Amino acid sequence: MTVSSDTIGCVAYVEGIGTSYGYVPHLSAGVVFVVLFSLSMIIHTIQFCWKRVWWGVVFSLGCMVEVLGWAARLWSSQCPYNGDAFLMQISTLIIAPTFFTAGIYIILGRFIQLLGPESSILKPNTYLWIFCTCDILSLVIQAAGGGMASAAVNSVNGNTAPGTHTMVAGIVFQLFSVTIFVFCAIDFIRRSLRHNLLQEMNGTILPLLYAMIFSVVCIYIRSIYRTIELSQGWSGYLITHEKYFIALDGAMMICAVGVFNIINPGWFLPQTNGRKRETYSSDEIEMNVPSSS
Template structure:
């Protein structure tokens, strides 16, 4: 989103608000929605001990306070601080969600003991894409900082920088989706070997669906910044909710249901059950006996025992 500036008063720049009246009810709805999502993910993170969800939690908090800034705008349409709060929090927030998504696939792969089926080593999944995420964040936050100034020249530069950051993030996500699809197909060919007691496909498909939501959001927001403050997207509030708030809230909901920590917990339970069923119980007897041993010597088998 780009600030709307009036320079008619002797050339002095003044922010005049958004080109529409901000919907109060919609703003409050998403404050409540993201706030509830934050609480749910905090509880799940502590319960499942999935500390790699901390960036995701930060993203949810940013969305919550970002839409508070939008509500503030609905009450004070020309309040530049409210606009800055909204734009600086909502635009880069999905980057934090993405960081956890990148780390989630490596956890899923390791939980399934399927590292050999991954096109990239699990540890590199996190490192490569989180590094790309950091670059996206730095570029977008720099561009956003420029767009929330009242300098028309700086706004135009900021728009370009933001678009570059969004395009780069889309490319990173497309690469990520491709690698996850490759893993999904390879794992699916294992004749159901990974299916025993697990529903791992749901978690991978949920990850892909969430990735698609963020790609869609970035595509529309990129078009918005490319068009500028007077563009069709920026001039209609429906796009701010339909292609900004809704896709990101969908991501929050998807991971509230398919939190990778649940799959990890299921795998641990199966492994514990398997180890217990396969183990030989220790039986005590009144007279200790020597165990039967297999001795291999010159290709012949002997049994050593005490009568």
């Protein structure tokens, strides 16, 4: 892939001169995802303010970062050689899913608080601190690698290998931490079913549980795709064909966050546990307790 050295201003695509993407991003894809993530952000903001579930801001923040990333790709569709737009979309679209996983960790912690200690091997706030720390660490690694690789890919004869390897290390670490979380979530479900904890709840949290599982699956698919994509390098098949990025990153992320617009924690999380078994006190998971509306 030949990359133009022009990294500022706006230059239209020139046949025969490659871009940092290996293609010119589609205008329509940029518009669609900017609109979808913007709508999800607005709805999430209304929802968490209305129900005063303040930790729900993580979903709004994640959507906002996704909007910035897809806006940068929209920018690149008109200015395909602009290095600032390329770097902006790399950085933001790496960061955004971290906010969504943080929301999922909080939801699982809230489930554990409601169902009691017998539903999990870990305390509610332990999930948040362990997995958010892992996400932040992987984020720092990926961002550092992305910066190195982006600088190299926009330089004449630049060596992208060190940055690419660093990004791959970050995304693999994130995939590993999400995999551990998936096993913890499966263990939570197994324990809840074994002890008949869900049946003892006043009302039901099953829709939100299904939404959480669906969101985790979407994020997991995206993580696997990103791992393979970056492992192939900047001239690999996946990274130079936008349709895969649209389907396995953009679509997966809008599904991962959009499902909580439909099945929102503010509506589906009970305010009280409704059970006589031992449960965690509110200070065990301060960020997870929604105040009454």
